[in-house]
Amino acid sequence: MMAGPTASVAAVAVTSAGAGGEVAKNLDEVLAIPILLAERVRKAVAEAESFKSECVELGRHADILADMLRTLRQVVRRTASVYERPVRRIVGEVEKALERSLALARRCRHAGVFRRVVTMTTGSTDFRKALTLLEASAGDLRWILSVYSVDDLDEGVSMPPIASTEPILSFVWNRIAVVHISRSSVALADSAMTLANLALDNDRYKKIIIEEEGARPLASLLKDGPSVESQIAAATALANLAFDGESVAVLLRNLVVPAIVQVLFDSPSRLQTLAAELISKMAYHSPEAQEEFARENAIRPLVSLLSFEVPLDEPKPAAKKPTSIHSVVQINRDLGKGLNSGSFHSDSGSSRGGSIRDSHHNRMKERENEPPEVMLKLKVACSDALCKLSRMCISNSRKITETKGLLCLSKIIEREKGELQLNCLMTVMEITAAAEFDADLRRSAFKTNSPAAKSVVDQLLSVVLQGNSPALQITAMKAIGSLARTFPARETRILSPLVNQLSHWNPDVAAEAARALGKFVQTENFLCVEHSKAIIEFGAVTPLMRLLKLGEKTQLPALILLCLLIINVPNNEDIERSKALTVLDVLTRSPVAQDNSVKDLLDRAMESLEFYHVTHAHRHT
The missing domain is CATH 1.25.10.10 (Leucine-rich Repeat Variant)
Known part of the structure; x- marks a missing residue:
C-alpha cells in the first residue's frame, strides 16, 4: 500500500528535471504527498486501540509537520526563484518518516491479546525511533522555512538535522540559497565568493557545490548580477568549479556560456578578465565547450578586447595623432550587429540599439583611462582564451581569421614581450595547426596575397631569427x-x-x-x-x-x-x-x-x- 506515494515522488522528481517553467508545479506535487500522508497518520491514530498515548504523540508530530508543509507549499507558490535541491531532499526524508509512522499507527488498530504480547517487546522502541525521525523532519522543515523567511541568510541560520553527518552540506545549501533569493548585492557577492573559496579548498567541495546545483544560480548572477562585485564573485566561483571535463559539462548544461559571452561584450575590464580566464579553463578541459563558445560567437569580443590600441590599419600620413580606439572601430561596429541579432535576444528597436552603442562607447572611454597593468592583464587573459579556443578546433580558428584576428596577433607579436607575446604566438600556432589539416581554412586565411597572412609569416620568421x-x-x-x-x-x-x-x-x-x-x-x-x-x-x-x-x-x-x-x-x-x-x-x-x-x-x-x-x-x- 505504501509503494504508491513513494513511486509518485519518484515520478515527480523525474519530471522536475525538465524545463524550468514546470519547477513550481512539480514542487507543489511533491509537497502534496507528505501532506496527504500526515492526514492519513492522523486518521490511523484516531483508530488506534493499543499504545494510544504513543499514537497520540505521533499524531501531534504529524500535525506539526502538516502545518509546516502547508506553509512551505505557500512559500514555494509565491517565490519566483526556488532553490529546490534542499526542498526535495528534506521533503523526501519527511515523507519516509511519515510513512514509517503511518505503518506503526496502523499496527495499533487491533488490541488482541496475542498481538499485544508480540508488540510490547518492540513497540516502545519503534515509537521512539518514529518520534525521533518526526522531530528531525520538523527541524529540517524549520530550517528550509527560515531560508525563505529572511532576506539575507547569515551564519545565524542553524544547521538542519539532515546535514548533521555532512555539515558542509547545509553550509553549501545556505550559500546557494542566498544566490537564489537574495536581493542584496553585498549578500550575493559574499555568498558567491564563499562558494568560490570553498571550491578552491579541495575537489570534494567542488563536487558538492556542483551536485547541489550551484552552477545555474551562479551563471544567472554572472549575467544579471546587481553589482560588478557580485558578478566578479560569480565568475571566480565558476572558474574554480571548472576543474575537469565532467564539471565543465555541468556548466555547459547550466547556460554558463551565454552569460560569459554577454559579460565579454560590455562590462568593466576586471570582470572581462575573469570571463576570459573562465573561457580558457572551460575550453582547456572540454572540446564541447570550444564548440559552444564558437556557436555563441565568443571570438569577436575577445579579438576586440585584444586589439584595443593596436593599430590594425595603416596610419594615414595626414594624421597628426592616431586615435587610441581607431583600430577597433570597425570590429566594434560588427559587434553591435552581433548584439542586435545574436544570442542575447536583444530588442531590435532603434532606441535599444542606440543604448547599446552609447553603453559601448562609454565603456571604450572608461577603458582608455584604465591603468596599463589592468589592460595588460585583460589582454593576456583574452590571448590565452583565444589560444585555448583555437586548439584543435577548426571552427574557432576560422572565426579568428574571419575577423582581424590574425593581423591583431601579428602586431602584438611584433610589439609586445613576455606572456602576452607568447600567448599570441601560441594562438597563431594553433590556427596554423588547424589550417594544416583543413584545406578550406588554409586557402582562405593564408593566401600568399593576404596582408594578414604575410604579416604573420614575417613575424614568425622574425621570432625564429631573433x-x-x-x-x-x-x-x-x-x-x-x-x-x-x-x-x-x-x-x-x-x-x-x-x-x-x-x-x-x-x-x-x-x-x-x-x-x-x-x-x-x-x-x-x-x-x-x-x-x-x-x-x-x-x-x-x-x-x-x-x-x-x-x-x-x-x-x-x-x-x-x-x-x-x-x-x-x-x-x-x-x-x-x-x-x-x-x-x-x-x-x-x-x-x-x-x-x-x-x-x-x-x-x-x-x-x-x-x-x-x-x-x-x-x-x-
Whole structure:
C-alpha cells in the first residue's frame, strides 16, 4: 500500500528535471504527498486501540509537520526563484518518516491479546525511533522555512538535522540559497565568493557545490548580477568549479556560456578578465565547450578586447595623432550587429540599439583611462582564451581569421614581450595547426596575397631569427611547418632561417627546425622536390649529420628529414660527400629506426642512394 506515494515522488522528481517553467508545479506535487500522508497518520491514530498515548504523540508530530508543509507549499507558490535541491531532499526524508509512522499507527488498530504480547517487546522502541525521525523532519522543515523567511541568510541560520553527518552540506545549501533569493548585492557577492573559496579548498567541495546545483544560480548572477562585485564573485566561483571535463559539462548544461559571452561584450575590464580566464579553463578541459563558445560567437569580443590600441590599419600620413580606439572601430561596429541579432535576444528597436552603442562607447572611454597593468592583464587573459579556443578546433580558428584576428596577433607579436607575446604566438600556432589539416581554412586565411597572412609569416620568421627565447622559436617554427604547403617554390626566404636553426645550441630548437623542414619536403607536398633542393643549397646536410649523432631527441626528426631529402634529390653532391649511405646503414640497427614508418623511409632512402651510386659508377666506366 505504501509503494504508491513513494513511486509518485519518484515520478515527480523525474519530471522536475525538465524545463524550468514546470519547477513550481512539480514542487507543489511533491509537497502534496507528505501532506496527504500526515492526514492519513492522523486518521490511523484516531483508530488506534493499543499504545494510544504513543499514537497520540505521533499524531501531534504529524500535525506539526502538516502545518509546516502547508506553509512551505505557500512559500514555494509565491517565490519566483526556488532553490529546490534542499526542498526535495528534506521533503523526501519527511515523507519516509511519515510513512514509517503511518505503518506503526496502523499496527495499533487491533488490541488482541496475542498481538499485544508480540508488540510490547518492540513497540516502545519503534515509537521512539518514529518520534525521533518526526522531530528531525520538523527541524529540517524549520530550517528550509527560515531560508525563505529572511532576506539575507547569515551564519545565524542553524544547521538542519539532515546535514548533521555532512555539515558542509547545509553550509553549501545556505550559500546557494542566498544566490537564489537574495536581493542584496553585498549578500550575493559574499555568498558567491564563499562558494568560490570553498571550491578552491579541495575537489570534494567542488563536487558538492556542483551536485547541489550551484552552477545555474551562479551563471544567472554572472549575467544579471546587481553589482560588478557580485558578478566578479560569480565568475571566480565558476572558474574554480571548472576543474575537469565532467564539471565543465555541468556548466555547459547550466547556460554558463551565454552569460560569459554577454559579460565579454560590455562590462568593466576586471570582470572581462575573469570571463576570459573562465573561457580558457572551460575550453582547456572540454572540446564541447570550444564548440559552444564558437556557436555563441565568443571570438569577436575577445579579438576586440585584444586589439584595443593596436593599430590594425595603416596610419594615414595626414594624421597628426592616431586615435587610441581607431583600430577597433570597425570590429566594434560588427559587434553591435552581433548584439542586435545574436544570442542575447536583444530588442531590435532603434532606441535599444542606440543604448547599446552609447553603453559601448562609454565603456571604450572608461577603458582608455584604465591603468596599463589592468589592460595588460585583460589582454593576456583574452590571448590565452583565444589560444585555448583555437586548439584543435577548426571552427574557432576560422572565426579568428574571419575577423582581424590574425593581423591583431601579428602586431602584438611584433610589439609586445613576455606572456602576452607568447600567448599570441601560441594562438597563431594553433590556427596554423588547424589550417594544416583543413584545406578550406588554409586557402582562405593564408593566401600568399593576404596582408594578414604575410604579416604573420614575417613575424614568425622574425621570432625564429631573433633567437632570444627557445620557447618562442619552437612555437614559431611549429607554425611555419604547419603552413609548409602554402608557400610557393620562390619563397625560399622561409627555408633559410629554419636551416640555420639546425645548428642551434639548444637541441629542442634544432629538432623542431628539422621537423618543420620535414613538412616542406614530405612527398605529399606538391613542391617537395623544389623545397628539398633549396634546403640542401642552404647547407642543411652538414648540421643534419651532426644532429644524427647527438641522441634520440634530435636523431629522429633529423633522420626523417635526411631520408626525405635523399628520396627527393638522390643525385646531390652534398649528400654524396657526407657519406650518408654509411651513416644510414649504421642507423638501421639503432632503436630510432625500429618504428615501421621510419624503417620504411630509411629503406627507401638507402635504395635511392644505392641506385644513384650504381648509375654514377656505370657512367664513369
